[in-house]
Amino acid sequence: MSEPLRIGVLGAARISGASLIGPARATGHRVVAVAARDRSRAEAYAAEHGVERVAGSYTELIADPEVEVVYNPLANGLHGPWNLAALAAGKHVLSEKPSASNAEEAAEVREAAAKAGTVFMEAFHYLFHPVTRRLHEVLASGEIGELRHVEAMVAIQAPADTDPRWSLPLAGGAVMDLGCYSLHALRMLAPWAGGAPRLVSARGGQRAGAPGVDEWLDADLAFPGGATGSARCHMAYDGLEMSCRIIGSRGEVLAPNFVLPHRDDRVVVRTGDGERTERLGTRSSYTYQLEAFAERVRGGAPLPLDADDAVATMTLIDAAYRAAGFEPRPRVS
Numbered sequence: 386m387s388e389p390l391r392i393g394v395l396g397a398a399r400i401s402g403a404s405l406i407g408p409a410r411a412t413g414h415r416v417v418a419v420a421a422r423d424r425s426r427a428e429a430y431a432a433e434h435g436v437e438r439v440a441g442s443y444t445e446l447i448a449d450p451e452v453e454v455v456y457n458p459l460a461n462g463l464h465g466p467w468n469l470a471a472l473a474a475g476k477h478v479l480s481e482k483p484s485a486s487n488a489e490e491a492a493e494v495r496e497a498a499a500k501a502g503t504v505f506m507e508a509f510h511y512l513f514h515p516v517t518r519r520l521h522e523v524l525a526s527g528e529i530g531e532l533r534h535v536e537a538m539v540a541i542q543a544p545a546d547t548d549p550r551w552s553l554p555l556a557g558g559a560v561m562d563l564g565c566y567s568l569h570a571l572r573m574l575a576p577w578a579g580g581a582p583r584l585v586s587a588r589g590g591q592r593a594g595a596p597g598v599d600e601w602l603d604a605d606l607a608f609p610g611g612a613t614g615s616a617r618c619h620m621a622y623d624g625l626e627m628s629c630r631i632i633g634s635r636g637e638v639l640a641p642n643f644v645l646p647h648r649d650d651r652v653v654v655r656t657g658d659g660e661r662t663e664r665l666g667t668r669s670s671y672t673y674q675l676e677a678f679a680e681r682v683r684g685g686a687p688l689p690l691d692a693d694d695a696v697a698t699m700t701l702i703d704a705a706y707r708a709a710g711f712e713p714r715p716r717v718s
Contacts, residue, residue, distance in 0.1 A: 387683040390414040393452035393476075395443050395467055396459045397421040397430035404481070404508070405456050406434045408672040414679060420446040443467060447474045454682065457481060460549040462556035462717040465490040468505070472497040477504040477682050479675075483565050483702065484695035486556040487713040491699035495692035504682050507695040509569050513673035515665035516646040517570075520631060523638040523654055524577050530634030532577050532612040537567035537629045539644055540601075540622035550620065551595045556714035558599040559589075560702055564618030566644050568701050570629050571606055571614040573689075579610025584701060589709035592621070597712060604705045616705075646670055 392414060394401055409416050420440040421427035427439045440446035447455060447470055455471035457464055458481045465485035471478045472494070484507045485491040498505035511517050523529060541563065544550050550557045560568075575581045589602035600621050606614040627644035630637060636656030642649035647667045654661050680686035703713040 387679075390454050390679050390682060391417045391451055392454045392456055393418040393420070393440070393446045393449060394436070394456045394458070395420060395446065397426045398458045400481075401456070401458050402434060403669070404458060404510070404671045405479075405675070406436075408669060408675040410435075411669075411672050412675055412679065414675065417451050418446050418449055444470070447471050447476065453477060454479060454678075460552070460555040460557075461561050462486050462552075462554060462714070464556075465494060466717060468494045469497050472501040472503065472505065475501055475503060478506070479678055480505070480507055482507050482509055482569075483561055483699055484692070485699060486716050488696060488699040488703045490716055491692075491696045495696050498692040504678070504688075505692045505695075506678055506681075506688060506690050507698070508674060509566070509690055510670040510674040511566065511570070511644050511646070512573065512689055513677050514646045514670035516640050516650055516652055516670075517573075517629075517643055519652045519663065519665055520629060520638055520640055520643070521573070521577075523652070524574070524631055524633065528654065529631070529636035529638055529656060532574065532608070532610065532631065533634055534612060534632040535571055535574060535614045535630065536617075536632075537570045537615070537643075538617045538619075538626050539563040539566045540617075540619035540624070540626045542624065543621035546594065551592055551598055553595065553597045554715065554717065556717070557595075558706075558711075558714065559618045559620035560599055560602050560705060561714060562618075563620060564602055564604070564616060564705070565698060565702060566627070567616035567618055568604065568705065569698050570643065571616050572698060572701065574608070574612075574614075574631070578608035578612050580608065581697070582606035582608045582614055584704045584708060587705045587708035589706075589711060591711075599706070599709070599711055602705060602709050604708070
């Protein structure tokens with residue numbers, strides 16, 4: 386293996402255990418520092434996860450010469466500002482999705498990444514797992530015919546009312562947390578659909594007690610080649626659903642959980658010849674993602690995600706919000 390990445394983590398978010406710490410341990414990379422708004426939280430986090438040391442602040446962590454990669458899993462509204470700060474410091478950045486609060490801020494992140502000359506990637510980890518790769522392979526093979534329609538649904542049970550995902554000032558909402566996966570999954574089908582999809586219409590519902598914050602949103606899209614798409618999300622659902630169904634002229638392929646394939650690694654193919662279920666492995670999509678990111682940083686290997694892709698996704702998110710009667714998320718003031 387090439388030299389391990391030296392990673393600094395912004396915040397003591399619970400998700401980091403699964404999204405970064407575990408994958409770093411599995412792949413031999415170093416988590417050299419963590420910073421949190423509350424130093425005692427950072428110290429507890431470092432002790433629990435074996436992080437080498439605690440930085441006194443986000444700014445101190447970003448300035449640390451030993452930190453070469455900054456991982457940003459902060460609340461959505463803090464992605465843009467701290468991505469910009471990390472890029473200005475010449476760091477590589479792995480940012481949780483979405484990369485910014487709105488398309489305008491995402492474009493600034495793209496400019497900062499170009500200026501820095503470092504690697505910037507939005508953490509759409511699902512794309513690196515064999516489950517999603519297999520969806521694309523089945524479509525590309527022609528087994529289900531030409532693409533006709535795709536349905537992506539990402540839904541969870543409601544977080545607590547105090548969760549930052551319900552906060553408009555922190556760029557919360559169902560599309561920001563969940564719908565970004567649905568929209569991104571549709572965008573990734575462009576090679577087999579004559580190009581990128583455009584938004585046709587959207588509908589959404591507001592969270593009670595949280596003005597301007599979407600509890601659910603359904604978006605209808607159309608591809609240049611004639612196929613259609615449905616990208617749905619719901620952040621107060623009666624269960625968990627994270628499915629992607631691709632329908633072709635001769636059959637269909639379904640991933641019951643494309644976002645968290647380590648929980649359900651099935652890909653189901655249905656054609657006139659019958660139905661079969663393939664299992665693609667429960668190794669974490671986050672582990673595949675960190676491997677790909679490291680190969681880009683260390684060896685210049687190509688990545689399917691970059692700052693241009695992040696802007697395209699954020700542009701579609703903003704359009705969906707406007708079409709459903711919401712405003713794009715505000716920047717943190």
